[in-house]
Amino acid sequence: xxxFYFMVFGALSAVVAALELSKxxxxxxxxxxxxxxxxxxxxxxxxxxxxxxxxxxxxVYYLYSTxxxxxxxxxxxxxxxxxxxxxxxxxxxxxADKQGRKRACITYCITYILSxxxxxxxxxxxxxxxxxxxxxxxxxxxxxxxxxxxxxxxxRGFEQQWLSLTFSKAIFLGNGLIAILCGLFGNLLVDSLxxxxxxxxxxxxxxxxxxxxxxxxxxxxNFGDPSENKDLLxxxxxxxxxIASDEKIAxxxxxxxLFEGSMYTFVFLWTPALSPNDEEIPHGFIFATxxxxxxxxxxxxxxxxxxxxxxxxxxxxxxxxISSASLLLPIITNFLVAPSKVKGGSISFAGCLQLxxxxxFEACVGIFWPSIMKMRSQYIPEEARSTIMNFFRIxxxxxxxxxxxxxxxxxxxxxxxxxxxxxxxxxxxxRRLMAISxxxxxxxxxAMDPEAEPLND
Numbered sequence: 001x002x003x004f005y006f007m008v009f010g011a012l013s014a015v016v017a018a019l020e021l022s023k024x025x026x027x028x029x030x031x032x033x034x035x036x037x038x039x040x041x042x043x044x045x046x047x048x049x050x051x052x053x054x055x056x057x058x059x060v061y062y063l064y065s066t067x068x069x070x071x072x073x074x075x076x077x078x079x080x081x082x083x084x085x086x087x088x089x090x091x092x093x094x095x096a097d098k099q100g101r102k103r104a105c106i107t108y109c110i111t112y113i114l115s116x117x118x119x120x121x122x123x124x125x126x127x128x129x130x131x132x133x134x135x136x137x138x139x140x141x142x143x144x145x146x147x148x149x150x151x152x153x154x155x156r157g158f159e160q161q162w163l164s165l166t167f168s169k170a171i172f173l174g175n176g177l178i179a180i181l182c183g184l185f186g187n188l189l190v191d192s193l194x195x196x197x198x199x200x201x202x203x204x205x206x207x208x209x210x211x212x213x214x215x216x217x218x219x220x221x222n223f224g225d226p227s228e229n230k231d232l233l234x235x236x237x238x239x240x241x242x243i244a245s246d247e248k249i250a251x252x253x254x255x256x257x258l259f260e261g262s263m264y265t266f267v268f269l270w271t272p273a274l275s276p277n278d279e280e281i282p283h284g285f286i287f288a289t290x291x292x293x294x295x296x297x298x299x300x301x302x303x304x305x306x307x308x309x310x311x312x313x314x315x316x317x318x319x320x321x322i323s324s325a326s327l328l329l330p331i332i333t334n335f336l337v338a339p340s341k342v343k344g345g346s347i348s349f350a351g352c353l354q355l356x357x358x359x360x361f362e363a364c365v366g367i368f369w370p371s372i373m374k375m376r377s378q379y380i381p382e383e384a385r386s387t388i389m390n391f392f393r394i395x396x397x398x399x400x401x402x403x404x405x406x407x408x409x410x411x412x413x414x415x416x417x418x419x420x421x422x423x424x425x426x427x428x429x430x431r432r433l434m435a436i437s438x439x440x441x442x443x444x445x446x447a448m449d450p451e452a453e454p455l456n457d
Contacts, residue, residue, distance in 0.1 A: 297366020
């Protein structure tokens with residue numbers, strides 16, 4: 001492995017360590033022992049849930065290929081996962097608000113464990129069922145847990161600012177440290193112990209089962225809108241009214257879809273971008289480097305959110321502009337650096353520049369997650385939190401399905417250019433959100449629903 005990779009990884013490690021160790025009283029939030037206990041319980045559960053997800057990621061494509069499926073069949077399996085998340089996500093989100101967020105989190109564990117079990121079968125139809133289950137689980141992972149946390153945090157009377165501490169720590173651990181450890185653990189199971197490509201899925205199921213046991217034994221139930229008179233269609237209509245009636249919620253949904261759509265597209269593009277001529281690159285080590293960059297971003301976010309200024313709505317404008325510029329690098333290097341025509345070998349000079357840009361983008365991802373979580377906790381009404389959050393994922397999943405279906409139809413520079421434009425548009429929308437963020441919060445979602453029963457006679 002080339003020295004360059006170690007230099008980038010070492011530099012990022014040093015910066016992350018320096019940021020964490022140099023925090024002073026202004027960068028830390030004083031909390032209570034009761035809150036620390038609550039936060040630590042959530043972080044353990046969230047880390048286990050993310051471990052169950054991260055262990056699977058690097059080996060899904062590899063497992064399907066070992067079963068003898070080609071690129072087209074594998075592409076259809078991936079599309080099934082995102083399509084399932086799009087179709088069933090809003091339904092399970094509404095059920096989470098109505099039937100309880102704790103139940104939804106347990107359902108996530110069961111659904112994802114069943115999805116892991118299907119990986120033992122080489123039958124295409126069984127694998128397709130597994131992808132559908134995985135899509136449903138993904139919708140729950142990115143809505144039910146956050147909805148439970150926000151509602152429980154408020155129910156226990158903790159200060160609102162403390163919520164940002166939980167968000168930033170969850171991303172630092174779950175989307176950073178846990179991802180790196182899972183990459184190393186998966187590599188140990190598959191390569192070092194030669195247990196086969198299905199071993200990470202079995203390990204993921206074990207972590208999910210442990211997390212589910214903690215949820216069952218220590219979490220209390222909370223609801224969005226538990227009223228008996230509301231069916232799913234009424235829930236959907238109410239969420240749609242909330243989005244249409246409050247510009248802040250609509251802007252937040254658009255910003256989230258634009259950024260996450262670009263992020264998921266980047267996941268498919270970074271490998272061909274760094275090795276256009278089949279250069280030998282250490283995928284696992286680069287993935288770990290990206291996750292370290294994400295940890296750097298979440299560490300910066302925790303510092304920013306611990307202070308009253310700048311506000312989240314303000315600094316996220318800059319984050320979106322930087323992320324947009326970072327994904328322009330493949331286009332710039334394509335014009336400025338003469339492409340190599342030699343097949344194989346080590347990473348090119350253009351590839352090295354792009355890797356630095358991609359690390360910058362991942363740092364922006366690390367800032368984005370806790371920041372968008374904080375903004376969602378401020379602007380999305382509690383009554384339909386999970387439903388609205390899954391509404392946000394509909395355009396995201398449509399976009400990702402289109403990209404997957406046409407991934408070979410456009411040059412890679414066009415794809416990166418499109419992502420860069422999306423991110424720049426996100427910065428413009430964020431500027432608008434900043435301008436209207438001080439407007440009064442929308443009226444109660446229940447009151448806005450024309451079919452809701454009046455609270456008083």
